[in-house]
Each structure stands twice: as C-alpha cells, then as structure tokens.
Amino acid sequence: MPSAAKQAATSSIEHSHHYPPADQEPAKSSLARFLWPSEFETERDRLILGNGASELIDLVIRMAPRGTWRPGPFYTQYKEYERSARNNGFELLPFAGNDRANVACLVNPCNPTGDYLELDELKAWIASNVLPGGYAIIDESMQPWHSEQFREHSLTSQREYVEALYREQGISVFVMHSWTKLWCCTGLRLGSVVCPTAEHMRAIKKIQVPWSVNTVALAFLNAVVDDTAYLRDTWELTPLWRKETVDRLQSLFPDWVFHGRDFLSWIWIDTRDESVAQRAVELARAAGVPVRSGGPGYNLPTFIRVAVRHPAKVDVLVEALQKLR
Ligand SMILES: Cc1ncc(COP(=O)(O)O)c(C=O)c1O
Numbered sequence: 001m002p003s004a005a006k007q008a009a010t011s012s013i014e015h016s017h018h019y020p021p022a023d024q025e026p027a028k029s030s031l032a033r034f035l036w037p038s039e040f041e042t043e044r045d046r047l048i049l050g051n052g053a054s055e056l057i058d059l060v061i062r063m064a065p066r067g068t069w070r071p072g073p074f075y076t077q078y079k080e081y082e083r084s085a086r087n088n089g090f091e092l093l094p095f096a097g098n099d100r101a102n103v104a105c106l107v108n109p110c111n112p113t114g115d116y117l118e119l120d121e122l123k124a125w126i127a128s129n130v131l132p133g134g135y136a137i138i139d140e141s142m143q144p145w146h147s148e149q150f151r152e153h154s155l156t157s158q159r160e161y162v163e164a165l166y167r168e169q170g171i172s173v174f175v176m177h178s179w180t181k182l183w184c185c186t187g188l189r190l191g192s193v194v195c196p197t198a199e200h201m202r203a204i205k206k207i208q209v210p211w212s213v214n215t216v217a218l219a220f221l222n223a224v225v226d227d228t229a230y231l232r233d234t235w236e237l238t239p240l241w242r243k244e245t246v247d248r249l250q251s252l253f254p255d256w257v258f259h260g261r262d263f264l265s266w267i268w269i270d271t272r273d274e275s276v277a278q279r280a281v282e283l284a285r286a287a288g289v290p291v292r293s294g295g296p297g298y299n300l301p302t303f304i305r306v307a308v309r310h311p312a313k314v315d316v317l318v319e320a321l322q323k324l325r
Pocket of ligand 1: 052179
C-alpha cells in the first residue's frame, strides 16, 4: 500500500465523526486530475466514485436498458458483470456469438486471460457488439499498468468518440475502474466510473446509496493520486519481475503455457493438467505465497493465476513448486 496515502487514510479517522462529503470532494477532483491532467475541469462532471468498482458495476447494470447482455471477446473474463446482469434479468449471450447486445461488458486488459485490445480494436468491438441505444461498459481497472503513457491508450481519453457514439447511435460508453488493485487497498473499497455524459453521472448518483464512499477511502484517494514514485516503480518493476517469474517457471515446467501482456501484474498459466494445477495451488498456499486456481469461478481447472511479486516471494514459490516435478 502506498505509504503516504496510508498515512492520510489513518489520519482521517480523526475526522470520521463527521459524514463524508456527499459530493466526494476533493477526492473526486483529485482523481479527475490524475485521469485528465490538463482537461480535468471539463471532464470531472462525468466521473463518480463508488464503494469499490463492484458497487458501480451493479448500479450501471441496474440502470441499463433491459434485454440481452454479452461479455467481451475472450473465452472468460472477470465475472461480476455477468453476475449483475443475471441478477437483473438480462438474457446472457455467449462470448463467441455474433449477436449485438443491449449491454456489452468488456474487461480490458482482461482479468484473468491477460488479453488486451488497443483503442482501435476496442472501438471496432463496440461497433459490432452493442445495439443502438445500448450500453458498453469497458473495465480498465488493470489498464494503468500499461506504462507512463497509459492515458493516451485509455478510452478515458476518447471524449469526442464517446460523445459522437451517444449522439449518433444512443450508445452509452462507461469506463469502469477498480482502484483497489493499482493502489493495493481492496479493504478500503474504491472504484470509479467515467460516464458518457454528466447526465449519466447524475442518474447513477440518484440511485447510489448516499455516502457510500467513506471518509477514510476518500482521504486515501486524495493522497494516493500524487504518489508518482509509487507508479514509477510499478511501471518499471512489474514487467521485469513478470518476465523473470515467467522465465523461472517456464524452465521448471516447459509444458506450461503462459498468457498475458508483458505489463500486467499477473500471469495466467495453463498447466494443461487439472491435478497439477490443484497441487500447485495447495503447495503455494502452504508456503504462504498463494496462487489462484482457474477452477472455481472460471471453470478452467487446468489454469492458475500467479501474481507478479518481489523476487524474494518468487523464490519461495519456485521452491514450493519444485515438489511438483
Ligand atoms: C477487472 C476487475 N474489475 C473490477 C473488480 C472489482 O473491484 P473492487 O470492487 O474491489 O473495486 C475486480 C476485482 O477483482 C476486477 O478484477
């Protein structure tokens, strides 16, 4: 967890006998400045914070036009969108079909598969998968790992495109972020969504439970956006540590298949054997360096998802997995 922001969060307990600000300020403007360093004043009215992205996923899907729902083009993706669509009575379409949907949700980069679409591919996917009047929800929670230039590659930078799509086809594009990953604060609950227009933002606010983002989380966010050293380390170290981990595991297990873009903070691995994957999960957990099974949730039991971590932790993992050989 970034330390200055952790300190700000801890100090904010002192003010927690008050309600948090209902307008989420100044944290919301600080996040807007982080997303759009020069245009934040014109963009911030499209932004709203939530109690984790999970709250906002649920709110946007509740607001969405009813009918069909479809996931992104990858064989699996983070399941919260599907769960929310099912709970709200949508007809679920498969990822591989050609039918446009009333609501289409794409996780980019895709957790867990590690696939990533560049902006032109993303726009082409929206064009051929969303019905006029529909919603496209693009989850960019893992996109800021891309590089220092992440903003230029993000859909958040595409205001004119988003406006034109809404004006010409009534398609509403939402860009969802969970901030609990990049800034290691899952317990604090922090997410945001960039709406196509300020009216969409106000419509979400209308159905959002008041004060859903608490004082501590707002204080954390307000500070963490200024921690440039933390992000510089993230951009520098993640690809190095990732490559090192892939190389070490690949040389131990030449049959395993490693998926995902170089900049990502996790590795999606097909061990090609369900019992090997299960044993890997058990061994890693026992060694104190847990890896996630692709079985529960994704129903891909030969897969495991390994986090990119400091080389000392990888030593422990490699040592534990030696027992598989
Ligand atoms: C792609 C993606 N989006 C959203 C979330 C939800 O995050 P949270 O509710 O913690 O902000 C997650 C959590 O794993 C995720 O992987």
